[in-house]
Amino acid sequence: MIDSPLTHAMKPTKEALAIDEYEDAGGYAALRTAVTEMTPFDVTAAVTDSNLRGRGGAGFPTGKKWSFVPPPGKRTGAAYLVVNADEMEPGTFKDRLLLEQNPHLVLEGALAAAFAIQAQTVYVFVRWAYAKAAQRLTKAIIEAQRRGYIGDNVLGSKFCVRVHVHTSHGRYLCGEETGLLNALEGKRASPRSKPPFPQVVGLLGRPTVVNNVETLCNIPPILRNGAAWFKALSKTGDSGTKLYGASGRVNAPGLWELPMGTTPREIIEKHAGGMKSGYNLRGFLPGGASTDFLTDRHLDVPMDFDAMQKAGSRLGTGTMIVLDDRTCPVAMVHNLVTFFARESCGWCTPCRDGLPWTQNILADIEQGRGRPEDLDRLELHCKLLGPGRTFCALAPGAVEPLQSALKYFREDFERHITEKRCPYKH
Amino acid sequence: MLTQEERAAISEGCDSSPSARAAAPHALGAVQASRGWISDESLSDIAEFLHMTPAELDSIATFYNRIYRSPVGRHVILLCDSVSCWIMDYEYLLNHLLTKLGISGFGETTKDGMFTLLPSACLGACDHAPAMMVDRELFGDLTRQSIDTIIDQYRIKDGDRRTAQSPLATGRKEQ
Ligand SMILES: Cc1cc2nc3c(=O)[nH]c(=O)nc-3n(C[C@H](O)[C@H](O)[C@H](O)COP(=O)(O)O)c2cc1C
Numbered sequence: 163m164i165d166s167p168l169t170h171a172m173k174p175t176k177e178a179l180a181i182d183e184y185e186d187a188g189g190y191a192a193l194r195t196a197v198t199e200m201t202p203f204d205v206t207a208a209v210t211d212s213n214l215r216g217r218g219g220a221g222f223p224t225g226k227k228w229s230f231v232p233p234p235g236k237r238t239g240a241a242y243l244v245v246n247a248d249e250m251e252p253g254t255f256k257d258r259l260l261l262e263q264n265p266h267l268v269l270e271g272a273l274a275a276a277f278a279i280q281a282q283t284v285y286v287f288v289r290w291a292y293a294k295a296a297q298r299l300t301k302a303i304i305e306a307q308r309r310g311y312i313g314d315n316v317l318g319s320k321f322c323v324r325v326h327v328h329t330s331h332g333r334y335l336c337g338e339e340t341g342l343l344n345a346l347e348g349k350r351a352s353p354r355s356k357p358p359f360p361q362v363v364g365l366l367g368r369p370t371v372v373n374n375v376e377t378l379c380n381i382p383p384i385l386r387n388g389a390a391w392f393k394a395l396s397k398t399g400d401s402g403t404k405l406y407g408a409s410g411r412v413n414a415p416g417l418w419e420l421p422m423g424t425t426p427r428e429i430i431e432k433h434a435g436g437m438k439s440g441y442n443l444r445g446f447l448p449g450g451a452s453t454d455f456l457t458d459r460h461l462d463v464p465m466d467f468d469a470m471q472k473a474g475s476r477l478g479t480g481t482m483i484v485l486d487d488r489t490c491p492v493a494m495v496h497n498l499v500t501f502f503a504r505e506s507c508g509w510c511t512p513c514r515d516g517l518p519w520t521q522n523i524l525a526d527i528e529q530g531r532g533r534p535e536d537l538d539r540l541e542l543h544c545k546l547l548g549p550g551r552t553f554c555a556l557a558p559g560a561v562e563p564l565q566s567a568l569k570y571f572r573e574d575f576e577r578h579i580t581e582k583r584c585p586y587k588h
Numbered sequence: 589m590l591t592q593e594e595r596a597a598i599s600e601g602c603d604s605s606p607s608a609r610a611a612a613p614h615a616l617g618a619v620q621a622s623r624g625w626i627s628d629e630s631l632s633d634i635a636e637f638l639h640m641t642p643a644e645l646d647s648i649a650t651f652y653n654r655i656y657r658s659p660v661g662r663h664v665i666l667l668c669d670s671v672s673c674w675i676m677d678y679e680y681l682l683n684h685l686l687t688k689l690g691i692s693g694f695g696e697t698t699k700d701g702m703f704t705l706l707p708s709a710c711l712g713a714c715d716h717a718p719a720m721m722v723d724r725e726l727f728g729d730l731t732r733q734s735i736d737t738i739i740d741q742y743r744i745k746d747g748d749r750r751t752a753q754s755p756l757a758t759g760r761k762e763q
Pocket residue numbers: 215216217218219220221222224227246247248249250251334335336337338339340372373374375377378554555556
């Protein structure tokens with residue numbers, strides 16, 4: 163059986179799989195089975211059994227998310243399925259691969275999800291920078307319409323569905339699920355308060371499920387091969403495979419579909435070809451810019467949701483950013499916080515004012531103007547911007563790398579302050 | 589005044605959006621595609637077309653990074669300044685790019701109005717850091733040499749198009 167269901171059929175030329183090629187590799191069989199032989203409830207149950215957790219960063223169980231959508235008898239009017247293809251987390255480039263090279267897999271997953279929650283409309287929310295992805299997806303939609311996978315009475319069933327591609331105009335908040343819904347409604351992409359959750363009150367006030375691209379790509383293989391197979395793909399308790407990535411000063415930066423729970427050591431040493439010569443590993447952000455630093459002590463911790471959390475970080479998007487020993491950790495955190503300060507939507511005070519403040523303190527330290535009390539002030543900001551104190555998860559995510567840098571690279575901060583210069587600059 | 593084509597492009601967006609006013613960002617994008625940026629006048633015209641106030645539409649226009657409320661050059665260069673590109677020393681390339689373009693920082697446009705340089709958050713090409721986009725085209729694994737080649741090619745391409753379009757050039761061809 164296939165052990166890399168998301169990527170095995172992709173072409174070495176990096177072109178998109180055309181619909182014939184996708185069908186030859188078993189594509190759209192899962193959708194056919196779903197709409198002709200299963201009930202929406204069966205599909206949700208199969209996904210719940212598989213123990214699939216969301217690949218957008220938070221790891222929420224997908225089947226459970228779908229089960230919160232009220233069934234047609236208990237709701238009036240439409241429901242929506244939204245594909246989150248806004249990938250903008252710095253250091254993350256995994257959804258691009260799926261969208262560009264296997265657009266029909268994204269579509270089939272979205273269509274099966276729409277069937278499960280009985281939505282008649284799918285929106286694919288694509289980031290502006292992914293113009294090629296949007297173009298290939300649009301072509302795939304036309305191909306799928308011609309074969310009867312999209313439209314009225316899909317494959318002769320009662321299921322009717324339309325798919326639209328929406329290209330965003332850029333802002334990190336567009337990726338946050340409620341910010342995304344506001345963006346789709348043509349508003350500023352500030353987040354909404356939760357509850358009510360989008361599954362009950364979402365797009366235009368209707369029940370809506372927002373799922374990540376990689377999450378949805380797992381649905382067709384789960385429906386085709388079953389929950390037991392999906393669980394067996396993984397090395398740990400979190401099932402399936404994961405698209406892992408590595409960037410920074412490694413020999414072969416890239417992206418690999420590997421069993422869930424693969425270790426950072428294997429990813430860096432085997433797949434990314436190890437550190438570039440002359441550089442040693444100092445630490446890494448396991449899953450994008452908003453995850454806590456881990457260090458060489460954590461190289462054998464499985465990269466899954468639970469183990470990463472226990473180690474003090476998060477799996478996040480699973481695309482790691484490697485910090486080497488010739489790069490200044492203070493400057494790296496300054497770069498990260500600058501991103502978050504710029505992308506803050508300004509809705510709530512701790513984030514709007516706290517992030518620029520943090521950014522200024524870090525700039526001072528980096529440029530040799532820091533004072534010892536600045537470190538206490540940074541620690542305080544990590545608390546004031548932490549979970550539960552802001553309207554959305556941007557600010558808590560922003561301080562994750564900072565709080566862990568203060569823990570693991572404290573002597574670097576202190577040296578900047580006592581030596582009044584960056585020790586990494588010659 | 590919006591042109592016929594612009595009106596058509598906006599209406600098309602309205603059709604595939606969940607509601608008419610949901611097309612506001614799309615409408616801004618469509619007009620920007622033909623005019624390069626959104627002037628106060630364009631803003632008022634679009635607002636009227638969508639039955640919104642200009643202030644309401646401006647709150648949307650200013651929220652999104654890729655809607656420009658000031659003039660930009662014919663090509664927009666977006667250099668990634670996020671973490672992986674930073675580790676791979678994009679700042680070194682920035683200095684080279686500034687010299688090459690003869691400008692002194694992000695946000696500036698070259699004298700001939702050809703390029704505007706802007707910073708961008710992660711372009712989702714971190715395995716090919718440092719990366720940049722010129723308009724909708726992505727360039728990765730940048731070096732000083734590859735940047736020179738890219739900029740020169742745009743200059744040649746645009747130069748060709750302009751000579752081809754000028755009446756003088758047509759005249760010459762006819763001879
Ligand atoms: C600031 C912010 C940005 C986010 N950006 C993205 C994104 O670009 N893509 C994504 O799939 N999820 C993103 N998320 C997570 C989404 O809110 C949401 O959890 C996810 O799309 C749910 O999909 P999943 O259950 O399939 O993982 C972001 C969250 C926050 C707080």
